[in-house]
Amino acid sequence: MNSYDIAFVPSDERSHREVLEKIHAAWFRGERPPAQPRPVIRDSWLRLKRCGLNPVNQPAAVADRARGDDAAILAVLPIVRGMIGPLLDDDHILLVLADANGTVRWRAGGRAILRRADQLAFRPGGHWSEKAVGTNAIGTALSTGTPVHVHAAEHFYLSHHGWSCAAAPVIDPRMMRPLGVIDLSSPADQANPMAVALVASVARQIGVELKEEHRRDLGRLAAATRTPGAGRWMLVDDWGWVAAAEGVASSARIRLPSGLSGSFPVDGLGVAGAERVAGGWLLRPAARSEGVQAQLELTIGAHRCWLAAPGAKATSIHELTGRRASIVAWLADHPAGVSARELAEAVYGRPDAVAAVRAEICRVNSTLGTVVHSRPYRLSETIRVIDER
Known part of the structure; x- marks a missing residue:
């Protein structure tokens, strides 16, 4: 099933x-x-109106410099050129790769289309997020996470109405978020409505190849790492994908906390410590003393919480404040677990704030590891609660 719609029919373009x-x-x-604009266009226009942008003004695609992973999209260039390169024989087609921030990192096309693109700073270094240049295929594909065709006056700014652009995000299978965007652009009067189908197909194929390469990377990590053998352990890459495990029924991926200092909860291992290995981490149960499994200690105060994670040499302390502290404290008071709507009502005062609750829990787990489980939401069994309210 397609996750995009066709922008126009050629017979009445x-x-x-x-x-x-x-x-x-x-x-x-x-x-x-x-008539009403297509839903994907209407939603984009609404986002931009809320930002106070004016479609009459000339946008500035502010130049940016590539930084580290921002230019990682260039790694897929050989695949893109192999699949779409022959189309560039047509002087009216522009092929663009942009990074996950919407900054153009590479482009190719005939002289005429390149000169026309230069007038809009549609060149390497130009920033094409929605906030920078309004509704456009690159920025809107990143905002929605789906392939998008923006045709003629569907663009937010008047200066872009002479263009027709189709783009699709390339998903990084390691991080499960966009690595960047593939874009095909042309003058609106020479556009092809199937351009969006083409870029979507190329993005999917790249995703398949990246996933296979990641699978091989996990195999190389498992083969190259000297593992403990007996006991319970887990070998993961830098994104938490499991390459090998022993004595534990693991999921395909675990959530690694930022920084990886001290200990943190891991499903199946309890409170675990991490040992750095080439290309990943070796995780094993942490222990305070011989025969005693380590525990995380959650201290709940009047307006904040502290989570103590024992390490091999010292205990690290993480402080939670605001909504996150309120969520953790409420879960401590309800050890059997609660629903997202119940948490939203308790913390935000309204049951429809489910998305906000889930976002905060995701941030807590991203920082500390899997402190909060779901279905229902509850604290990890590795946590000992100390109530000082």
Whole structure:
């Protein structure tokens, strides 16, 4: 099933562009448009209106410099050129790779289309997120996480109405988030409605190849690491994907806390310590003393909480404040677990704040490891609660 819709039908493209111009003009004047924009376009326009942007103003695609992983999208360039490169024989097609921030890292096309793109700073270093240049295929694909075709006056800014652009995010299987975006752009009067299907297909194929490469990386990690053999342990890469395990029924991926200092809870291992190995981490149960398994200690105060994680040489202390402290304290008071709606009602005062609750729990677990379990939400069994309220 496709996760995108076709922007226009070739037989009526010219009249359709005229309708799009009328929709855009009426929509931003606050008048009743002759038709409604497509949902993906409407949602983007609403996001930008809330930011106070004006479609008449000329946007500035501010230049940016590639930094480390920001340019990682360039690693897929050989695959992209192999699949789409032949299309570049047409002088009106521009092929672009942008990173996960929306900054253009590479482009290719004929002289005429490159000159036209230069007028909009649509070149390496140009920043094409929605906030920078309004509704556009690169920025909107990153905002929605899906392939998008933005045609003619569907672009937010008037200066972009002469373009038709289709883009699809490339998902990094290690981090499960966009590595960057593939974009095909052309003049609106020479656009192909199936461009979005093409970039979506290429992005999917790249995802398959990246996933296979990651599988091989995990195999190399397992083969190259000297593991303990007996006992309970887990070997993971830097993103928490399990390469090998012994004595524990592990999921495909565990959540690693930021920094990896001290101990942290791991499903199946309890409170674990991490030993750095080439390409990943060797995780084993932490112990305070011989025969005694380590525990995390959660101290609950009036307005904040402290989580103490014992390490091999010292105990690290993590402080939680605000909503996160309130969530953890409420879970400590309800050890059997609660639903997301119950947590939202308790912490935010309204049961519909489920998304906010889930986001805060995700941040807690990203920082500390799997401190909070789900279905229902509850504290890890490795935590001992000390109530000082």
